[in-house]
Amino acid sequence: MAIFFTSCDDIVTYDDEFTDETVSNGPPVITRISTIENQDTDTTQGSFNQMIVIHGQNLTQVKSIQFNDQSVDLEEIYAVNTKIVVSIPGTVPDEITNKIVVTTEKGNTEFPFKVAFPDLIIRGFDFDFGNAGETIVMQGENLLLYDLTPEKGEIKMNGIPVTILSTTEDAVTLKVPDGITDNATVSVSSNRIKSVLGEEPIEFTYRDRGFSITDMGPDYLTHASTKNFATDGTKEGDPTPLFPGTCFSRIKGTVNGYSTNLLIYNYPFDTPSANPLFADMRTNPGDYEIKYEILVKTEFPITAPGDRIRMVLNGTRATNTQEWIPVLSGVAYHTHDKWVTISSDFAYYKTASGGSPLFETGNKFVFAYIHGAGTVAPTDLSLTNLRIAKKVNIVRKQM
Incomplete structure (x- = not known):
């Protein structure tokens, strides 16, 4: 039934079929959940701070909304009788119930919903x-x-x-x-x-300890591939060796402008595939890294943005963008006079055909510090413990 009132100045219309979407007539009911972008498709989970839509009836006059045990700021929701637009809280729950609980002035209801944690x-x-x-x-x-x-x-x-x-x-x-x-x-x-x-x-x-590419024993001091920069920790200003009784490479003094400084040159080693470790390196190169420890003295930081570490394995190397550039961020680099670990993904050293760079015997390894500026630079950089080791890359997902 509709009633109409008229006068000279206005017309008032009353429609008894009008529904006030701001009022609930009973306890809340949730029928489904959707994303705000695709409201016709149901979803059973969402992520922190994601906007979703709760569909149902009697969803106004809201007193609280909880995802697990985390409450929503009610000033940030939009609620009418048939839906609530809400952002999933960005805070971490202490108790995980995998439920949404909506409480209104007429009652409360819950609905299964999983908030996805990042890995x-x-x-x-x-x-x-x-x-x-x-x-x-x-x-x-x-x-x-x-x-x-x-x-x-x-x-x-x-x-x-x-x-x-x-x-x-x-x-x-x-x-x-x-x-x-x-x-x-x-x-x-x-x-x-x-x-x-x-x-x-x-x-x-x-x-x-992985597989040591170089022997850090006394032969390091006299080996043709390492002797130019080799030391044993007894020379003036030498850092303490990483492992007692071992040798390492050290550049001290200055390096010339645009110079390639070969701390290790064509060091030979074998990787017979009969050894399960080497066989796995060939099959799964992405599971391994070339690793080493480096020490750059605080007094002589690396400052040139073009300086980089270049490693070459049997003629293969990482691309320019994959090589380690200590000053890439623009901040002078040193290691606070301590040894730190640097890693390079072994997969960077694939051959041109995409295969493993490793030979059964007669592998050759090069380690170079490239000074990328045209001026002489004071330098004190030490290198030790070159190895190929299993990569630590744990990614654990929500149940």
């Missing part, structure tokens, strides 16, 4: 050979999100608890425990890791 990624440490009591940094992504913190995280090396000093999303600073050994097993856990990613242990190796 936990661990890429190893900034220094692969820390000794007891030294500070090292575990690198990755979403480390803070997964509670790898001093208060809530648990990291062990060979079963020995590690002291966690600080945590950001991409770094956990920790202290190496007493009793550390080569090829130590690192285990990483927290209650949030277990609740989101499952109970399966997250483990990887620390102090992995």
Whole structure:
């Protein structure tokens, strides 16, 4: 029925079939969830800060909305009788229920919905050979999100608890425990890791010696491929060797403008495929890295943006954009007078046909520091422990 009132000045229309979308007539009901971009297609999960639409009836007069145990800011929602437009909270839940709970003045309801966590990624440490009591940094992504913190995280090396000093999303600073050994097993856990990613242990190796490309023993001092820059830690200004009794390369003094400084030149080594390690390197090069430790003294930082490290394996090398450029960010580079670990993906060294660069015998390896500026530069750079090692690249996904 419709009633119309008229006068000289206005017309008033009353329609008893009008529905007030701002009012709920009973308890809320959720029938489905969609993204805001595609409201005709249902979805069962979303990600932090994503806008979604809750569809149903009686969805006004909202008192609270929760995703897991995280509440929504009600000033940021749009609600009418048949839908609520809302952003999934960007905060991490303590309790994971995989539900949305909507409470209105007329009641409450829940609906199954999974908030997807980003992957936990661990890429190893900034220094692969820390000794007891030294500070090292575990690198990755979403480390803070997964509670790898001093208060809530648990990291062990060979079963020995590690002291966690600080945590950001991409770094956990920790202290190496007493009793550390080569090829130590690192285990990483927290209650949030277990609740989101499952109970399966997250483990990887620390102090992995891998396959040594060069012999760091006394022959390093006299070998034709290494002797020009070789030292054993006893010369004036030498850093302490990474491992007691080993040798390393050191450039000190100055380097000439636009110079290529060959710390190691055509060092020979064999990789027979009868050895399972070498066979796997050939089959799965992306699982390995060429790694080394470097020490650049604070007094003589690398400052030229064109300086780079070039490694050549049997005539193959990384492209210019794949090579390590210490000053790529524009900030002078040094290592605070400490050894640090540098890595280069072994897959960069494929042959022109895409195959492995390794020979059964007679491999040749070159390590060069290229000074890319036209002026003489004061330099104090040391290199040690060239090796091919298994890559640490843990990617753990939500259950």
